[in-house]
Amino acid sequence: MQAFVEGLQEELCVALEALDGGARFSLDVWERPGGGGGRTRVLQEGAVFEKGGVNASSVWGELDEAFARKLGGDGRDFFATGVSLILHPRSPLVPTVHANFRFIQQGGKAWFGGGADLTPHYLFDEDAEHFHRTLQAVCEKHAPGSYARFKEAADRYFWLPHRGEGRGVGGIFFEDTGREPEAEFAFVQECARAFLPAYLPIVARRKDLPFTEAQRAWSEIRRGRYVEFNLVQDRGTLFGLQTAGRVESILVSLPPKVRWVYDRQPVPGSEEARLLDVLRHPRAWA
Numbered sequence: 001m002q003a004f005v006e007g008l009q010e011e012l013c014v015a016l017e018a019l020d021g022g023a024r025f026s027l028d029v030w031e032r033p034g035g036g037g038g039r040t041r042v043l044q045e046g047a048v049f050e051k052g053g054v055n056a057s058s059v060w061g062e063l064d065e066a067f068a069r070k071l072g073g074d075g076r077d078f079f080a081t082g083v084s085l086i087l088h089p090r091s092p093l094v095p096t097v098h099a100n101f102r103f104i105q106q107g108g109k110a111w112f113g114g115g116a117d118l119t120p121h122y123l124f125d126e127d128a129e130h131f132h133r134t135l136q137a138v139c140e141k142h143a144p145g146s147y148a149r150f151k152e153a154a155d156r157y158f159w160l161p162h163r164g165e166g167r168g169v170g171g172i173f174f175e176d177t178g179r180e181p182e183a184e185f186a187f188v189q190e191c192a193r194a195f196l197p198a199y200l201p202i203v204a205r206r207k208d209l210p211f212t213e214a215q216r217a218w219s220e221i222r223r224g225r226y227v228e229f230n231l232v233q234d235r236g237t238l239f240g241l242q243t244a245g246r247v248e249s250i251l252v253s254l255p256p257k258v259r260w261v262y263d264r265q266p267v268p269g270s271e272e273a274r275l276l277d278v279l280r281h282p283r284a285w286a
Contacts, residue, residue, distance in 0.1 A: 001103040001112075001185065002058045002081045006039070008101075008192055009056040009083050013041050015196050016054070016087070019203060022047030025054065030246045034061035040249040044256070048094070048207050052087040053252035059243060063106070067242045073106020080104045080243070082114070083192070084236060086253040087199075092219030093206045095120035095127065095168070096226065097199050098253070100236055101192045103185075111176035112184045115150065116195055117158050118202075119168030119226060121219040123275045127202045128169040132285035134198035135172050135191070142187040143179070147286065150174045155282045160229055165279040167229045218272055223258040230254065 013025045023046030031037035038057030043049055058081040068076045082102030089096065101114035118131045132151070139147035150172035158167040172191070177184055230237050230253050240250035266272030 001188075004189060004192075005056045005058070005081050005083045005101075009039065009041060009054050012054050012083075012085060012196070013043075015200065016043065016049070016052060019200060020046040020048045020052075023049070025052075028249070030249065032057075032059045032061075032246065033244060034059075036060050038246070038249060040246070040252060042252055046090070048089060048091075048203065050088050050090045051252075051256045052085070053249075054083070054085040055249050055252065056083045057081065057245070057249070059245065061243070064242065068106070071104075071106055071239075073104070073109040075107035078104065078106045078243075080239075084253075085195075088223070088255045089203070089207070091207055091209065092121045092211050092215045093124075093209050094203050095206075096223075096255075099192070099195050101188050102236075103188075110181065112181075112188045113175040114188060114191065115154055115157075115171060115173035116191070116198065117154055117168055117171035117173070118199075119222075120275070121222045122215065122271055123169070123278060124202075124206070127205070128285045130202060131169075131171060131198050134194055136286040138187070138190050138194045139172060142183070142190070143177070146177075147172065151284075151286075158229065160225060160233070162232075163225060163228070165225070165276065166282055167225060167279075169278065169285065170282060217259070218266075220255075220257055220259040221261055221264055223255040224260045227254055227258055 017024055023043050025041040025043045028040040036059035038055060041054045043052040060079040063076045063078050084100040086098050096119040099116035103112050136147040139150055154170040154173035155166060157173045158170055160167060237250055266276060
């Protein structure tokens, strides 16, 4: 899994640089006190992506006792490796996207987890359908009927209870599916490789569309919801902080520009209002 993670990071960065065409990923190699480290790749101020991060890490050591009990494995010794990415596009018509694929061993227990989700600021139904159908095909190939479970898990996981709305239109989310390790590893690899075909066609369709300053302002308000989720609820963020991970790498998921406007309500019948209605009532996309 560690070798796969490192190769996948390179594959993702090459493809995203080619699509952006205006910026390159920097490389920041870091070590973790207590064991392990990682490679943080960050693209900033690109032609398509205002900010993007692709992290690969492999860390090990001893967990805090309280966190060890919460994690769900055995004992306090752990090893974790994974790749995570976040892309914040410049255009409000191109959706933000996130994906994470990981392997964790805690004592005698080990499991895989991960998923991907799409966060549009302006909703194009065909984009959400394409994203979900691409992931659905992988899920159904490996375990018929599993897409529905993983889609519902994503809707639950990426939910902001204090807002009563989803972070976006979801995707899939899974943790320790119970399959044999080799089968679970094969599934994780194919899910990860499905990310580019799930997302890049959406970017290609939307990146050159004209947009207004008002649309850009709305997208920065919606980015605020993204920040709220990542800092309050995201398990990956909490795991990184509670295992003494590198803070800059953990918080690379945060957008570069964001705004919180008091009680901003969209005009009834507007595209902004339609988005909120979908986020408050998750729908089937595939």
